[in-house]
Amino acid sequence: MELDGSGLTCARVAAGGPVSIASLDRARAAWRTAQSLTGPVYGRSTGVGANKEISVEEGGLALLRSHAGGAGPLVPAERARAMLVVRLNQLLAGGSGVDPALLPVLAEAINTGHTPPVRTYGAIGTGDLTALATTALCLLGEREWRGPGPGPRFALSPVDALPFISSGAATLADAALALHEVRLLLEAAVGVAARTFAAVDASVEPLAPAVHAARPQPRQAEVADRLRGLLAAREAARIQDPYGFRAFAQVHGAALDALARAERAVEVDLNAATENPLVGAGRAWHNGNFHSAPIALALDAMRAALVPAAQLATARLATLMEPAYTGLLPFLSGRLGESGAMILEYVAQDALAELRLLSAPVTSGTAVISRGAEDHAGFATQAARAALRCVEPLEIVLACELVAAERALAQRSAPGEPDRPLDTDLEAARAELRLISP
Incomplete structure (x- = not known):
């Protein structure tokens, strides 16, 4: 490089x-x-x-x-x-x-x-x-x-x-590493959602180009186009599906918008002379370019945007547990009365709770140090650290949806299997997320 x-x-x-x-x-x-x-x-x-x-x-x-x-x-x-x-x-x-x-x-x-x-x-x-x-x-x-x-x-x-x-x-550096990982996961999430759409025969009507042309949010139509391209055209099974399907493009597009804004803010500073004093053109300028407000604000917004995107993933996961949507046994179990994939909801909700905690903004705080000479702080360091910590729970939420969606699709053509631990399935799904093409 x-x-x-x-x-x-x-x-x-x-x-x-x-x-x-x-x-x-x-x-x-x-x-x-x-x-x-x-x-x-x-x-x-x-x-x-x-x-x-x-x-x-x-x-x-x-x-x-x-x-x-x-x-x-x-x-x-x-x-x-x-x-x-x-x-x-x-x-x-x-x-x-x-x-x-x-x-x-x-x-x-x-x-x-x-x-x-x-x-x-x-x-x-x-x-x-x-x-x-x-x-x-x-x-x-x-x-x-x-x-x-x-x-x-x-x-x-x-x-x-x-x-x-x-x-x-x-x-x-922390911010760049976090944003790169989050982008990989949000891109993969479109492929995961496509599997869930297929597993419950969700309507593709909410993904129609006319819908998104009527509300031209920057990445909403892009998400809808990509998801529609992964799904075969079909008759709508229901007049309206739950929000996890009907509002996927709107919520996921907003998360990608927030991610793109954060990437722009960070990449400006990756290539900037944020020096104090700034030396050049025969002199030194004493300045405040070291202040991280643009980075902290952008990272706060990005972390907040991950929460509704993950919430809809857990909502789709809940739909996969429902026979009314899948035509399969409750919880995608192999036998009536068994728990099947029920535990995935607990795991996903635990990870979602972690994401909610990590979404708390850092920019509402400040600090006065060095005998009052430095009377404000941006706390982008904490925002970047929290962004890094978001990667794992986001990955786990998506892995839970992926395991359930693939289980539902498999049970369409083969009998369900008896109850067994799903931890190895989740680890395999976390690795698979890096390979899923949106």
Whole structure:
């Protein structure tokens, strides 16, 4: 994957594999500007936060040592690696003023499988200071990399301490990984719904082009078109089906809209110079581009949109348990009186409850820290972390629907099987979701 400070997407962050650097030109230009700066420059010739009025000789590596103080478990290596990819791409966009010789060293760390020991807690959406300070100490040799043997070293200049850590790269990496996984699941959900539609002979009338042309919401018609293409035309078995079928395109389309907005917001920042100060054109601009409000708001909306989409999946699951819709025994059982697939409803509702908890917005809160010098926070870090946690329960809800739908379709041509544990079926369905074409 070639990085050039532009064109980085959520999918590319998630892809893994080696990276290469297309050009250091913009990073070099910012570095030359930084070398020429005179007068007070935040973090280069001053302290940070409430210490911004205090002059500091040539920045200070003490900042890195003081800020590498995260808490909680280490984040998985794939998340730490994604953070390095994001920060490298941001630095290639120019604007930080750090020594461009650092950038190939970051690429080396990525390509040799080395990641910093980043801890879970330590950021509030105004910069991932603890994660990136820890990374800087690895570069300096004061902390050990995680990975195969000794990791790369770089003598980071004291004046580059704040410019290197002034970024939300870890938050953006988490957001990108989460959005990529959610997109895979929401795309697969259309294929899962098609199986359920077929299993209960649901009407395709709600998917008619005329219906969605009359209400041109951005992705509603797209969902209806894709689902209609997966279903054979048939006579309507009922005048109207439950909402899980009749309103699928409307609800799922809204979830895809929210996902697309979140992807746009995150991908802007993956390729942006969100540096403070921003260095370029012969000067430094002190600014607030580090604030994560656009990311936090978009992720809040995306997580909220997953809940009604998952609710309709559980509603379709309930319909699959009903003989009036399937023509089969209650709960898709093999014998009358047995429980069949009943437990799937419990599992799905448990996972749905988790999604509801994770949908709570982070943007309603704030924080005042550093003796009042920093009097607001975006909490996109928490929004991204919650988005990552949404992947598992969403996957489980869809897996429950998939197991039931395939069981119903199988029982149309063969007798139902006796009761047995369904945990292995669910695990297989979770894996199958990644293979389902919408």
